[in-house]
Amino acid sequence: MFNVIAKDELAPGVFRFVVEAPQIARKARPGQFVILRLNEHGERIPLTIANHDEERGTLTLFVQAVGKTSLDLSRLEKDQGILDIAGPLGLPTEIERFGTVALVGGGFGIAALWPIARALTAIGNKTIALMGARSKNLLLLQEEMHAAASEVRVATNDGSAGMRGLVTDLLDRVIRDEGPVHRVIAIGPVVMMKAVCALTRAHNIPTRVSLNPIMIDGTGMCGACRVMVDGKMRFTCVDGPEFDGHLVDFEGLENRLRGYLPEEQQARERLTGGQECRLDTTGAARSQP
Amino acid sequence: MTNPPKKGNRIPRQSAPELSPEARKKTFSEVSLGYTPAMAMLEASRCLQCKKPKCVLGCPVHVRIPEFIRQVAEGKFLEAARTIRETNALPAITGRVCPQEDQCEKHCVIGLKGEPLAIGKLERFVADYERESGAEEDIQPAPPTDKKIAIIGAGPAGLTAAGDLAALGHEVVIFEALHQAGGVLFYGIPEFRLPRNIIEMEIDRLKKRGVTIKLDYVIGKIKSLDELMIDDGFDAVFIATGAGLPYFLGIPGENLNGVYSANEFLTRVNLMHAWEFPEFDTPLHAHQAIAVIGGGNTALDAARTALRLPSARRVSIIYRRSSEEMPARHEEIRHAREEGVAFRFLERPVAIMGENGWVKAVRCQKMQLGEPDASGRRRPLPIAGSEFDFPADAVVIALGSGTNPLIAQDAKDLVIDPEGHIELSDADIQMTSKPGVFAGGDIVTGAATVISAMGAGKKAARGIHDYVMRSA
Numbered sequence: 223m224f225n226v227i228a229k230d231e232l233a234p235g236v237f238r239f240v241v242e243a244p245q246i247a248r249k250a251r252p253g254q255f256v257i258l259r260l261n262e263h264g265e266r267i268p269l270t271i272a273n274h275d276e277e278r279g280t281l282t283l284f285v286q287a288v289g290k291t292s293l294d295l296s297r298l299e300k301d302q303g304i305l306d307i308a309g310p311l312g313l314p315t316e317i318e319r320f321g322t323v324a325l326v327g328g329g330f331g332i333a334a335l336w337p338i339a340r341a342l343t344a345i346g347n348k349t350i351a352l353m354g355a356r357s358k359n360l361l362l363l364q365e366e367m368h369a370a371a372s373e374v375r376v377a378t379n380d381g382s383a384g385m386r387g388l389v390t391d392l393l394d395r396v397i398r399d400e401g402p403v404h405r406v407i408a409i410g411p412v413v414m415m416k417a418v419c420a421l422t423r424a425h426n427i428p429t430r431v432s433l434n435p436i437m438i439d440g441t442g443m444c445g446a447c448r449v450m451v452d453g454k455m456r457f458t459c460v461d462g463p464e465f466d467g468h469l470v471d472f473e474g475l476e477n478r479l480r481g482y483l484p485e486e487q488q489a490r491e492r493l494t495g496g497q498e499c500r501l502d503t504t505g506a507a508r509s510q511p
Numbered sequence: 512m513t514n515p516p517k518k519g520n521r522i523p524r525q526s527a528p529e530l531s532p533e534a535r536k537k538t539f540s541e542v543s544l545g546y547t548p549a550m551a552m553l554e555a556s557r558c559l560q561c562k563k564p565k566c567v568l569g570c571p572v573h574v575r576i577p578e579f580i581r582q583v584a585e586g587k588f589l590e591a592a593r594t595i596r597e598t599n600a601l602p603a604i605t606g607r608v609c610p611q612e613d614q615c616e617k618h619c620v621i622g623l624k625g626e627p628l629a630i631g632k633l634e635r636f637v638a639d640y641e642r643e644s645g646a647e648e649d650i651q652p653a654p655p656t657d658k659k660i661a662i663i664g665a666g667p668a669g670l671t672a673a674g675d676l677a678a679l680g681h682e683v684v685i686f687e688a689l690h691q692a693g694g695v696l697f698y699g700i701p702e703f704r705l706p707r708n709i710i711e712m713e714i715d716r717l718k719k720r721g722v723t724i725k726l727d728y729v730i731g732k733i734k735s736l737d738e739l740m741i742d743d744g745f746d747a748v749f750i751a752t753g754a755g756l757p758y759f760l761g762i763p764g765e766n767l768n769g770v771y772s773a774n775e776f777l778t779r780v781n782l783m784h785a786w787e788f789p790e791f792d793t794p795l796h797a798h799q800a801i802a803v804i805g806g807g808n809t810a811l812d813a814a815r816t817a818l819r820l821p822s823a824r825r826v827s828i829i830y831r832r833s834s835e836e837m838p839a840r841h842e843e844i845r846h847a848r849e850e851g852v853a854f855r856f857l858e859r860p861v862a863i864m865g866e867n868g869w870v871k872a873v874r875c876q877k878m879q880l881g882e883p884d885a886s887g888r889r890r891p892l893p894i895a896g897s898e899f900d901f902p903a904d905a906v907v908i909a910l911g912s913g914t915n916p917l918i919a920q921d922a923k924d925l926v927i928d929p930e931g932h933i934e935l936s937d938a939d940i941q942m943t944s945k946p947g948v949f950a951g952g953d954i955v956t957g958a959a960t961v962i963s964a965m966g967a968g969k970k971a972a973r974g975i976h977d978y979v980m981r982s983a
């Protein structure tokens with residue numbers, strides 16, 4: 223059992239959990255994730271390690287309640303336990319001096335970018351965090367990002383905070399107006415990462431994306447997390463989750479992420495008693511930066 | 512034995528009762544019901560008690576077959592169990608899953624003229640009898656040695672080594688990446704072939720011997736080998752992480768929805784209980800026409816598992832050679848046929864065809880058998896222009912697997928061969944090039960068998976014992 227020692231709702235349907243997992247906290251690096259299972263009947267789902275505190279032996283996880291397991295998790299309270307947490311999984315983000323790095327985040331992707339921003343800034347990069355959300359109340363980790371990155375820009379679809387528009391518009395502006403960007407790291411919904419890569423390809427800027435396919439074991443055993451990168455099959459849990467965005471087959475990834483829609487719907491209906499769920503049942507919540 | 516059977520004895524090989532194909536097709540209950548004591552004694556009486564038993568040479572761990580068979584014939588079942596356990600820690604499992612026809616039974620002399628002795632079925636009987644009689648093994652563990660051994664991976668290799676090392680008085684900790692111990696025994700081999708309670712019981716037996724099992728521990732990630740040995744004070748480490756990374760075909764369409772590796776398909780069902788969705792949270796689609804690619808045990812397990820899913824209407828195995836070349840256990844092939852799995856021989860998939868992102872058909876090409884290849888099997892050759900589309904809404908790819916990369920990614924000082932297997936520097940004791948680090952099972956040999964993994968576990972346990980006691 224892994225104890226929940228703090229929980230809060232940061233934005234509608236987006237929760238922050240601090241869980242006790244001292245061994246994992248000792249080894250976690252930016253870019254890595256855990257796989258957890260809530261209970262004996264649970265499925266195994268991956269979540270990014272957004273922060274780790276070696277001294278307190280804790281991990282911070284952000285979860286967007288989109289389906290059965292993430293909803294179940296969002297209902298856990300302080301002092302309750304999570305049955306299994308395995309990690310830290312995946313390869314850590316490369317932390318080097320690149321120069322100017324644009325960090326583009328949407329949805330829970332911002333949580334994943336936060337530790338990366340801290341690490342890159344700490345070794346002397348100029349980091350520009352570009353954060354996107356549909357609306358102001360859905361913007362995560364603003365304060366934290368201001369502390370972690372050299373600069374922060376915000377875009378919202380409805381213009382309630384920052385620029386009205388998409389994060390890709392922000393990125394376009396930064397690339398055109400603010401001198402060379404040496405590297406881009408984009409984490410968020412697939413459509414957003416795809417759009418970012420289309421833009422940076424045109425400017426020839428190396429771009430890393432962190433992929434989120436469906437996973438089961440997370441140890442390279444099942445192949446559920448396979449994606450095509452540069453025409454080769456790669457397993458996200460052991461070869462990723464970060465890849466060169468210019469080489470990723472995003473259409474294939476999008477298709478595989480749609481793979482369980484009918485079953486997810488069924489599980490969600492059981493959970494909500496068939497009532498209208500406030501969450502977007504098409505998963506479109508994910509596809510809007 | 513009271514009545515040594517005479518040469519040319521007429522007793523036929525006893526077949527064990529089975530659930531009828533009708534009764535078992537839609538359940539996960541075990542197919543073979545095993546011998547009754549009377550049947551076991553009758554079958555055992557067929558053994559000639561050879562002076563130089565060939566059967567023993569065919570067994571990778573050299574179970575003392577004639578001795579235990581004699582004890583069965585005499586009705587001394589618990590003694591027989593003890594005899595087997597001298598060399599084989601998991602007889603209830605090997606009796607069920609060993610490819611006996613290629614091992615012990617292949618060499619049995621009465622098999623030259625008639626049918627070989629049913630050594631596997633007898634082994635299973637003895638182990639089941641022992642378990643059901645509740646006879647607690649009276650093990651006197653050796654006095655504590657103050658040595659700590661870490662075992663990575665709770666598959667048959669790791670479990671076997673753990674048992675032997677604990678009996679020798681060492682403190683043993685198994686680190687397992689998944690939330691369940693057992694390795695392939697649990698997530699791969701289905702319940703109808705190997706009931707879960709048998710695996711659970713073997714795991715409990717280890718715990719009673721003082722072995723600690725830490726689940727959710729992905730070594731190479733949460734701890735490196737050096738951290739285990741330097742920080743945590745383990746005197747030796749045994750790597751038994753098994754095969755991993757399932758092979759795909761490398762043909763178009765493999766990323767469509769509805770395409771699975773056999774590992775994923777079986778893991779969803781066996782480990783995650785997807786067939787009980789939505790009672791359990793992990794889903795599996797309601798596929799109707801499932802095509803399984805391959806001809807080994809894994810393909811057969813996937814096909815028979817698919818057949819048991821409530822939605823399944825038609826399950827086919829597509830294999831590029833002929834039935835003679837199929838590497839799966841004969842019993843499995845017979846069971847699959849009886850249950851209604853359709854076999855398609857001499858066909859190979861060249862593409863998976865899709866519609867709206869989902870599998871619709873497998874494009875196959877017909878094959879013919881040419882000259883024998885290096886393995887002695889006749890090489891299948893494609894027939895030009897013979898392509899056709901075989902309709903299916905799911906494809907399960909069962910071509911075996913490569914190696915798990917996690918430990919190799921992390922421990923740069925281990926010698927790894929080009930295929931990712933850990934190389935041994937001393938195969939007699941299963942020691943790697945890194946002092947104090949041993950390895951065995953599928954991670955060393957590539958995908959093999961349960962009994963060979965157990966054999967490696969035994970050998971490693973002896974090697975580790977000598978190593979830690981020498982450095983004492």
Ligand SMILES: Cc1cc2nc3c(=O)[nH]c(=O)nc-3n(C[C@H](O)[C@H](O)[C@H](O)COP(=O)(O)OP(=O)(O)OC[C@H]3O[C@@H](n4cnc5c(N)ncnc54)[C@H](O)[C@@H]3O)c2cc1C
Pocket residue numbers: 255267268269270271283284285286287288289290291292293330333433434435436437463479480481482483486487489503504505506508
């Ligand atoms: C490496 C990695 C890191 C991740 N980190 C986080 C994180 O920090 N916070 C977080 O909230 N989520 C994260 N995810 C996604 C998370 O694992 C899924 O949201 C979760 O599995 C959904 O499970 P569910 O049962 O709640 O929803 P389901 O009922 O399974 O799915 C609900 C909806 O979400 C979509 N969906 C399912 N799986 C994914 C997925 N892997 N990625 C995107 N959409 C998906 C489905 O298409 C569906 O529309 C990560 C995924 C990966 C692979």
Ligand SMILES: Cc1cc2nc3c(=O)[nH]c(=O)nc-3n(C[C@H](O)[C@H](O)[C@H](O)COP(=O)(O)OP(=O)(O)OC[C@H]3O[C@@H](n4cnc5c(N)ncnc54)[C@H](O)[C@@H]3O)c2cc1C
Pocket residue numbers: 441608609610663664665666667668669686687688689692693694695696699700728729730731751752753754777808809810812840915917918951952953954958959960961962964
């Ligand atoms: C579907 C299927 C059917 C089969 N049928 C038969 C059969 O009928 N008869 C037969 O003899 N053989 C059969 N086999 C082969 C047999 O199961 C294997 O050869 C045997 O299990 C190998 O044992 P092992 O201990 O080396 O590894 P495994 O059984 O693979 O166990 C390895 C364990 O290590 C864990 N692990 C991996 N990496 C790490 C890590 N970094 N840290 C911690 N833990 C880790 C894994 O999660 C796993 O639990 C079958 C295989 C499959 C897949």
Ligand code: SF4
Pocket residue numbers: 569570571572573574576599605606609611614615616630631634962
């Ligand atoms: S362990 Fe396997 S090969 Fe050896 S005697 Fe038993 S069934 Fe035969």
Ligand code: SF4
Pocket residue numbers: 557558559560561564565566567576577580618619620621628630
């Ligand atoms: S070879 Fe056959 S008959 Fe001879 S001892 Fe072995 S099992 Fe008995």
Ligand code: FES
Pocket residue numbers: 436437438439440441442443444445446447448457458459460
């Ligand atoms: S999640 Fe199973 S191989 Fe990556």
